[in-house]
Amino acid sequence: MSKQATLDFWFEFASSYSYLSVMRIEALAARAGVTVRWRPFLLGPVFLSLGWNDSPFNIYPPKGRYMWRDLERLCARYGLPLRKPSVFPRNGLLAARVALLGQDKAWIAEFAKAVMSGNFAEDRDISDSAVIGEILTRLGLPADDLLAQAGSAGNKAALHGQTDEAGELGLFGAPTFVVGKELFWGNDRLEMALEWAAGHA
Amino acid sequence: MSKQATLDFWFEFASSYSYLSVMRIEALAARAGVTVRWRPFLLGPVFLSLGWNDSPFNIYPPKGRYMWRDLERLCARYGLPLRKPSVFPRNGLLAARVALLGQDKAWIAEFAKAVMSGNFAEDRDISDSAVIGEILTRLGLPADDLLAQAGSAGNKAALHGQTDEAGELGLFGAPTFVVGKELFWGNDRLEMALEWAAGHA
Numbered sequence: 473m474s475k476q477a478t479l480d481f482w483f484e485f486a487s488s489y490s491y492l493s494v495m496r497i498e499a500l501a502a503r504a505g506v507t508v509r510w511r512p513f514l515l516g517p518v519f520l521s522l523g524w525n526d527s528p529f530n531i532y533p534p535k536g537r538y539m540w541r542d543l544e545r546l547c548a549r550y551g552l553p554l555r556k557p558s559v560f561p562r563n564g565l566l567a568a569r570v571a572l573l574g575q576d577k578a579w580i581a582e583f584a585k586a587v588m589s590g591n592f593a594e595d596r597d598i599s600d601s602a603v604i605g606e607i608l609t610r611l612g613l614p615a616d617d618l619l620a621q622a623g624s625a626g627n628k629a630a631l632h633g634q635t636d637e638a639g640e641l642g643l644f645g646a647p648t649f650v651v652g653k654e655l656f657w658g659n660d661r662l663e664m665a666l667e668w669a670a671g672h673a
Numbered sequence: 674m675s676k677q678a679t680l681d682f683w684f685e686f687a688s689s690y691s692y693l694s695v696m697r698i699e700a701l702a703a704r705a706g707v708t709v710r711w712r713p714f715l716l717g718p719v720f721l722s723l724g725w726n727d728s729p730f731n732i733y734p735p736k737g738r739y740m741w742r743d744l745e746r747l748c749a750r751y752g753l754p755l756r757k758p759s760v761f762p763r764n765g766l767l768a769a770r771v772a773l774l775g776q777d778k779a780w781i782a783e784f785a786k787a788v789m790s791g792n793f794a795e796d797r798d799i800s801d802s803a804v805i806g807e808i809l810t811r812l813g814l815p816a817d818d819l820l821a822q823a824g825s826a827g828n829k830a831a832l833h834g835q836t837d838e839a840g841e842l843g844l845f846g847a848p849t850f851v852v853g854k855e856l857f858w859g860n861d862r863l864e865m866a867l868e869w870a871a872g873h874a
Contacts, residue, residue, distance in 0.1 A: 532845065534723070534843050534845040537843060542857075642738060654742075
């Protein structure tokens with residue numbers, strides 16, 4: 473008997489291509505018979521270790537111009553809404569701290585999709601605790617409790633630890649899909665990563 | 674009546690993902706009914722304008738490690754041979770100068786495929802005029818004449834001009850497919866670019 477196929481989905485709330493994968497992964501994983509382990513992390517420290525103190529899409533203007541047009545075309549293709557965020561990259565720290573609390577709970581997918589929609593479809597400030605609290609409440613979750621837990625010293629340290637783990641795994645961008653020792657970088661690799669997970673379970 | 678669908682294919686002989694597209698584009702373009710205009714250029718000056726004096730795959734080791742594994746998986750998927758070049762990136766200048774002479778001639782595809790196979794499947798030094806000459810001869814072309822023309826002042830200047838044009842178009846990597854004002858970056862976008870060209874002719 474083969475064991476259950478799983479895939480680790482590393483994402484960052486500020487990341488434009490993570491938006492696409494957060495919105496797409498559930499349906500595709502269900503069809504492929506693959507269980508997704510959601511793994512929020514912070515791109516900032518990973519980028520710093522590569523010498524970037526901002527998004528490469530800001531540091532390298534031609535890459536940035538291309539990315540926004542590419543994102544627009546891909547959103548049209550996937551039927552996803554897009555409103556270019558008035559601030560990029562937005563600070564995803566608070567959202568990541570909350571997501572960490574729920575990463576192995578049933579609500580993670582709905583929470584992640586709501587935050588991503590806030591950032592990339594509604595141009596909302598996802599670093600604002602009122603915005604995150606409103607999303608939690610809308611999902612029927614105890615917003616005040618979760619925001620308090622999110623800001624606890626233990627949870628802050630756990631997110632740093634998870635971000636360190638991302639670096640140790642060799643991640644250099646988001647989204648990244650990890651299946652065993654195989655990395656698949658970018659929304660473009662989501663289908664291939666799921667296929668790999670299903671085929672190597 | 675719609676006009677003939679065309680796509681400009683910008684590639685660099687040193688580029689690993691350009692290898693994949695050079696080997697794949699003819700069959701896919703024929704199926705899509707799209708005419709390909711082959712456009713060799715030099716990534717070096719483009720990278721320099723972004724502040725990189727080497728391949729980003731060398732400057733950023735995690736990106737480099739990932740790229741070689743990704744390339745291996747993609748070659749397996751496409752049924753393409755791969756032998757990691759002992760020198761990376763190889764100097765593609767001579768090959769690009771020769772390719773420029775033939776970019777609108779019938780032999781460009783066969784020449785580009787032979788050079789790419791030399792670099793990425795046979796670990797040959799494509800900067801060596803003996804290697805390029807041997808490829809030209811094998812294709813039934815006048816190797817000595819073409820190598821002499823390739824090194825002429827006019828042809829050298831023309832390749833610089835074509836590389837400047839790449840920068841003006843907003844290119845920042847290779848391969849890049851250009852359809853009208855739309856850029857599609859990376860081997861991953863080949864199919865989408867062909868679809869776009871066919872749909873917007």
